Amino acid sequence: MLNQELQSIEFYFNYHDKYAAAHLVHGWNSRFYWKNDFFIGEEAIIKKSWSSHALVVEKLTKHSLNNTVLSRKKNYKDNFLFERYVDYFESYRNKRIWLFIDRPTTIGDNAEALFRYCANREDGIEKFMIIPDETYYQNFEGVSANIIIYGSFEYKFLLMFAEKVISSTTFWEWVNIDTNIPKYEFKLIVQALSNAQEVFLQHGIIRKTSFSDWYLNSSSKNFDFMITSTEKEYELMRSEDTGFKEKQVQLTGLPRFDFLKNHAENVITFLPTWRIQYSKDDGSYDKHFKESDFFKSINEFLNDENLLELLRKNNYRFIFKIHPKFFVQIEDFDIPEEIEIVSTELSYNEIYEKSAILITDYSSAxxxxxxxxxxxxxxxSIKEEDEENPEYFSYERDGFGEICLSIESVINKVQHYIDNDCLMEEEYVKRVDSFFKYTDKNNSERVYDEILRLPIPNKNKII
Structure with a gap:
């Protein structure tokens, strides 16, 4: 607790037994991101100083809050949000608010699963599920009334006071995609006013050690807690290479596993992975995609007459579940009438529930x-460019099914499964049991309990 109204912190580095002033710079994860010159902490307001090696620390009081926030609102794109933040600061700052979000454009992942598990638990925490638009309200009838639309004022306001943001994606990369001001302008506001802890639930299971080199490490990600599902994944995220501290990573399993259902129909689903090199940054159509071996291999497979005959003979539906980032290229494909294309109209959970057989190339889904x-x-058919570390994961040793290099071998394997009631072979059942730490329906409970163990911010009453 600050005993004085105003203090400063100066930064120096030692070089050959001499101290020199450090020049402070601020990157993507900094609270002083881009043009920010202040942020509101739990007990103090931290401000940039005229000196490049010092920060000003001002005790958080009603006067300092009003003076700092309201005097700076003109520098931001949402004056109304700044005003409401000050108006409701005292009544909201000590509320325990958890926000759950999968993606700005969809639900159905680990955040929704965990929300469904804990929404109505009497733990003194107000929990809100973030949905893309009003069409998703019906999904939560009988579950909770605390459903808010991404980008709405209510969403932005609650984010300023949230204790935790719980997301299946690394949240700050998605922030403000669909609000009324540009993403980077809203990130300024979030970094200045919000002290929310970030809980990363993951979208899947990490199958490449290179993932930690460029994406999941403490230099590029600043979350407070993340979950893992396998022993190897846990060890990777706890390794010195990532820089994460011991309590930041726990082995719990994914909440969405608890809600998986198996009501298989005569459905085969083809689910190729998304490959980043074939997507433009702005998500627009790429006229060169048709020239890639990746496209040609998929198109040839979908149009193979032996495959189509197998479907007709055995009365099976064939679903091509195309990744949302690839859907812009759908016009390139020659789709026979026996093939059904889906993107978002069938959720992954529905695909898992209804499909009897799943074909993929490398998708972790x-x-x-x-x-x-x-x-x-x-x-x-087409080797993935970014190969796995075989010591960490090998399709030959650890994969959950047979590897086929030709269309003919795929068709033969499909027919084999159809002839044997679409049962996973014992070899691969054993691999599943050894791969996952847990194969029960208690993943959400474990995750919820771990999040409850995270420190609760200590916020004293301001005067």
Missing amino acids: VVDFAYLKKPIIYYH
Whole structure:
């Protein structure tokens, strides 16, 4: 607790037994992000100083809050939000508010699953699920009334006072995609006013050690807590290479596994992975995509007459579940009438529930299907450019199904499974059991309990 109204912190570095003033710079994860010159802490307001090596620390009082926030609102794109922040600061700052979000454009992932598990628990915490638009309200009838639309004023206001943001994606990369001001302008406001802890639930299971080199490490991510599902994944995220501290990573399993269902129909789903090199940064159509071997291999497979005959003969539907980032290229494909294309109209959970067989190249989305112990086929016609570390994960040693290098071998394997009631072979059942730490329905409970153990911010009454 500050005993004085105003203090300063100066930064120096030692070089050959001499001290020199450090020049402070501020990057993507900094509270002083871009043009910010202040942020509101739990007990103090931290401000940039005229000196490049010092910060000013001012005790948080009603006067300092009003003076700092209201005098600076003109520098930001949402004056109304700044005003309401000051108006409701005392009544909201000590509320325990958790926000759950999967993506700005969809739900159905770990955040929704965890929200459904804990929404009505009497723990003194107000929990809110963030949805893309009003069409999703019906999904939560009988679950909770605390459903708010991404980008709405209510969303932005609650984010300023949230204790925790719980997301299946690394949240700050998605912040403000759909609000009424530009993403980077809203990030300024978030970094200045919000002290929310970030809980990262993950979207899947990490199958590449390189993922920690460029994406999941303490230099590029500033979250407070993340979960893992396998022993190897846990060890990778706890390694010195990531820089995460011991309490930041726990082995719990993914909440969405608890809600997986198995009501298989005569459905085969083809789910190729998204490959970043074939997507433009702005998400627009790429006229060169048709020239890639990746496109050609998929198009050839979908149009193989032996595959189409197998579907007709066995009365099976064939669903091509195309990744949302690839959907812009859908016009490139020659789609026979036997093939159904879906993107967002069928959720992954529905795909896992209804499909009897799943075919992929390298997609990590198959882990949910494997969790249900349903047959998987890997079609490796085009080698993935960013290869896995075979010591960490090998498709030959650790994969959940047979690897096929030709269309003919895929078709033969599909027919084999159809002839054997679409049961996962014992070899791969054993791999599933050894791969996951847990194969029960208690993943949400473990995650919820771990989040409850995180420190609660200590916020004293301001005067």
